[in-house]
Amino acid sequence: MRKVPNNRAWWLVLPVFILVAFSALIPLMTVVNYSVQDIFGPNAAYFVGTDWFREVLRNESLQASLGRQVVFSAAVLLIEIPLGIGIALLMPTGGKRASLCLILLAIPLLIPWNVVGTIWQIFGRGDIGLFGRFLNEIGINYNYTADPVDAWFTVLLMDVWHWTPLVALLCYSGLRAIPQAFYQAAEIDRASRWAVFRYIQLPRLKSVLVIAVLLRFMDSFMIYTEPFVLTGGGPGSSTTFLSQTLTTMAVGQFDIGRAAAFSLVYFLIVLLVSWLFFTAITYPDRDK
Amino acid sequence: MIAWMQWTLPTAIFFATIAAILLVMTVFEVVKPCVERKGFLPIATTRGDRLFIGLLSSAYIHLLFLGLTEASLWIALAISVVWLGVLLRWG
Amino acid sequence: MTHSKRRGFGITFYILLLLLPIYWLLNMSFKTNQEILSSLTLWPQNFTFHNYAVIFTDPSWYDGYINSMIYVSINVVITLLVSLPAAYAFSRYKFVGDKHLFFWLLSNRMAPPAVFLLPFFQLYSSIGLFDTHIAVALAHCLFNVPLAVWILEGFISGVPREYDEMAYIDGYSFPRFFIKIFIPMIRSGIGVSAFFAFMFSWVELLLARTLTSVDAQPIGAIMTRTVGASGIDWGVLAAAGVLTIIPGLLVVWFVRNHVATGFALGRV
Numbered sequence: 001m002r003k004v005p006n007n008r009a010w011w012l013v014l015p016v017f018i019l020v021a022f023s024a025l026i027p028l029m030t031v032v033n034y035s036v037q038d039i040f041g042p043n044a045a046y047f048v049g050t051d052w053f054r055e056v057l058r059n060e061s062l063q064a065s066l067g068r069q070v071v072f073s074a075a076v077l078l079i080e081i082p083l084g085i086g087i088a089l090l091m092p093t094g095g096k097r098a099s100l101c102l103i104l105l106a107i108p109l110l111i112p113w114n115v116v117g118t119i120w121q122i123f124g125r126g127d128i129g130l131f132g133r134f135l136n137e138i139g140i141n142y143n144y145t146a147d148p149v150d151a152w153f154t155v156l157l158m159d160v161w162h163w164t165p166l167v168a169l170l171c172y173s174g175l176r177a178i179p180q181a182f183y184q185a186a187e188i189d190r191a192s193r194w195a196v197f198r199y200i201q202l203p204r205l206k207s208v209l210v211i212a213v214l215l216r217f218m219d220s221f222m223i224y225t226e227p228f229v230l231t232g233g234g235p236g237s238s239t240t241f242l243s244q245t246l247t248t249m250a251v252g253q254f255d256i257g258r259a260a261a262f263s264l265v266y267f268l269i270v271l272l273v274s275w276l277f278f279t280a281i282t283y284p285d286r287d288k
Numbered sequence: 289m290i291a292w293m294q295w296t297l298p299t300a301i302f303f304a305t306i307a308a309i310l311l312v313m314t315v316f317e318v319v320k321p322c323v324e325r326k327g328f329l330p331i332a333t334t335r336g337d338r339l340f341i342g343l344l345s346s347a348y349i350h351l352l353f354l355g356l357t358e359a360s361l362w363i364a365l366a367i368s369v370v371w372l373g374v375l376l377r378w379g
Numbered sequence: 380m381t382h383s384k385r386r387g388f389g390i391t392f393y394i395l396l397l398l399l400p401i402y403w404l405l406n407m408s409f410k411t412n413q414e415i416l417s418s419l420t421l422w423p424q425n426f427t428f429h430n431y432a433v434i435f436t437d438p439s440w441y442d443g444y445i446n447s448m449i450y451v452s453i454n455v456v457i458t459l460l461v462s463l464p465a466a467y468a469f470s471r472y473k474f475v476g477d478k479h480l481f482f483w484l485l486s487n488r489m490a491p492p493a494v495f496l497l498p499f500f501q502l503y504s505s506i507g508l509f510d511t512h513i514a515v516a517l518a519h520c521l522f523n524v525p526l527a528v529w530i531l532e533g534f535i536s537g538v539p540r541e542y543d544e545m546a547y548i549d550g551y552s553f554p555r556f557f558i559k560i561f562i563p564m565i566r567s568g569i570g571v572s573a574f575f576a577f578m579f580s581w582v583e584l585l586l587a588r589t590l591t592s593v594d595a596q597p598i599g600a601i602m603t604r605t606v607g608a609s610g611i612d613w614g615v616l617a618a619a620g621v622l623t624i625i626p627g628l629l630v631v632w633f634v635r636n637h638v639a640t641g642f643a644l645g646r647v
Contacts, residue, residue, distance in 0.1 A: 007474045009471070023520060091390055106631045110630070222491035264494075
C-alpha cells in the first residue's frame with residue numbers, strides 16, 4: 001500500500017499513545033526507579049545504585065530459572081510448530097466439517113489459564129484423573145507432583161495441548177490462501193506429496209509461521225498461571241519459570257528492589273528476541 | 289500522588305536524557321527527513337532504527353559489565369556512547 | 380479416497396485427544412465428591428446438578444463470573460475505540476516515528492505481565508481505582524490494544540485507498556466517512572479484533588487477581604476457595620471450570636466464519 005506522508009495522522013494515534021503511555025510508560029519508569037533503591041516503605045527508600053542488578057545477574061537460582069525458561073520455550077517451539085503444521089495439513093479444506101474443526105480446535109485457547117491448569121491437575125492425577133490413572137494402570141510409574149521428569153512432561157504436554165491449536169489455525173489460514181492453480185500445476189508435473197509440501201505449501205506458510213513463532217515465543221516465555229496451578233513450580237523448583245520466580249519475589253516476599261531489577265533484565269531479554277523476530281517479519285515487506 | 293513512583297535524581301536524569309534524545313531526533317526528522325540506507329549493519333536502517341539498536345545494545349553492554357566484571361560502570365557508559373556514535377554515523 | 384479417509388481419521392483422532400481432558404472436567408462436574416474420590420468412572424453413575432447449584436445459588440460465586448464479564452466487556456470497548464483510528468493512521472499515512480511507535484506498541488504485548496505487577500498495583504491504588512472493573516480493563520489494554528492495532532492494520536490495508544478518496548470527493552467529512560462507510564467495510568476485522576481482545580482478557584488471571592480484592596474479583600481468583608480445610612471440593616471446582624469455558628464457546632460461535640482469516644491476524 002502506498003502511504004501518504006502526513007504528520008497530522010498523529011492525532012489519530014494519540015488516544016492509543018496516551019492509553020499505552022499511562023499503562024506502560026509510567027509503570028516502566030517506576031520499575032526503573034525501584035530497581036536502584038532498597039525500599040522498606042513509602043518514606044523509607046535508600047539509593048543503592050546498581051547493586052540489585054549485580055546481584056540479580058549473579059544469582060544462581062535466577063540463572064537456573066532462566067535456563068529452565070529457555071529450555072521450556074525451545075521445547076514448546078520445537079514440538080508445537082511442526083505439530084501445528086501437520087494438523088493444518090490434515091484439516092478438511094472447506095464446508096461444514098471445516099468450520100466444526102475450527103471451532104473445536106479453538107476451544108483450548110478460550111479456556112482461562114488457571115482452568116487449563118486445573119484441567120490438567122485433575123486429568124493427570126493418579127487417583128481421580130483419567131490420564132494419570134491410565135499411565136499407572138499400564139505399569140508406568142507416573143506422579144507429576146513428586147517426580148521432576150513427570151512434572152516437566154505434564155507441563156509440556158499441557159502447553160502443547162493448550163497452544164498447538166493456535167499454530168494449527170494460523171497455518172490453516174495460510175494454506176487456504178494458496179491459489180488452486182499452484183496445486184494444479186503440481187499435479188501436471190506429477191509432483192510428490194512431499195514436493196508439494198516442500199516447494200509450494202511451506203514457502204507460502206512463511207509469513208504465518210513467523211507470526212506463530214513470535215506469539216508462541218512471547219507467550220511461552222511469560223508463562224505463569226498454568227504451571228503455577230498445575231505443579232506450583234515443583235517438585236522443588238523444577239518447573240518454576242521466570243514469571244513465577246518474579247511474582248514470588250515481588251508479591252510473595254515483597255522484595256521490591258530486587259524484583260524490579262530482575263524485571264528489567266527479563267524485559268530486555270524479551271525485547272531483544274522479539275525485536276529480532278519483528279524485524280524478520282517486517283523487513284522483507286519494506287521494499288514494496 | 290507521584291510519591292509511590294519513588295523518583296531518584298539519577299533515574300530522573302536518565303529519563304530526561306532519553307526524552308531529550310528522542311526530542312532532538314524528532315525535531316531533526318521533521319527538519320531534515322532521513323533516508324533509509326545500508327551501513328555496516330546487515331539490514332538497511334533509518335536514523336531512528338540505528339538509535340534504537342544503539343540504545344538496546346548499550347543496555348546489554350551495561351548488563352555485561354555488571355554481570356561479568358567489577359569494573360566501574362562509567363567505562364561501560366563511555367563504551368556505549370562511542371558505540372552509539374559509531375552506529376549512528378556508519379551503521 | 381483412502382488418502383482423504385486417512386486424513387479424516389487423523390484429524391478426528393487429534394480432536395478426540397484434544398477434547399478428552401475437557402470431557403473429564405465435564406464428567407467430574409456432574410459427579411458427587413464421594414463418587415469422584417471412591418472410584419474412577421467414565422461417566423457419572425449418580426448424575427447430579429449439585430455442584431452447579433452451589434455456584435448458581437451463592438452470590439459470592441456467581442459474582443465472580445459477573446465481574447469477569449464486566450471488565451472483559453469494558454476492555455473490548457476501550458480497545459476497539461482507541462485502536463480503530465490508530466490502525467487507520469498506521470495503514471494509510473507515513474508520519475514521524477510511525478514504525479518505532481508501532482514497535483513500541485507491540486513491545487508491550489511482548490512484556491511479561493509479571494514485570495508490571497508491582498507498579499500497576501501502586502499506580503491503580505494511588506489513583507483510587509484499585510479493586511474496580513475499570514482498573515482491570517485498563518491493565519488488560521496493555522496487551523490487547525497493541526494486538527488489536529496490529530490485526531486491524533492488516534485488515535485496513537486490505538481496503539484500497541480509492542474508497543477513502545471517493546468518499547472525500549463525494550463530500551463526506553472524515554468522521555462521517557469513517558463511521559458510515561469505513562467501519563462497515565472492515566466489520567470482519569473488527570469482529571476478529573474483538574474476539575482476540577475478549578479471549579486474552581478472559582483468560583488472563585495474574586493482573587486481574589493482583590488488581591482486585593473483593594468487589595471486582597474475577598472468577599479465576601474465586602475458584603481457589605474450593606481448597607478448604609477438608610481438602611479440595613473437586614466437584615464444584617470442575618463445575619466452575621466448565622462454566623468458564625461456555626462464554627468462550629459462545630464468542631467463537633459468533634466469529635466462526637472469520638476464524639480462519641482472523642487467526643492469521645488479517646495478514647495472509
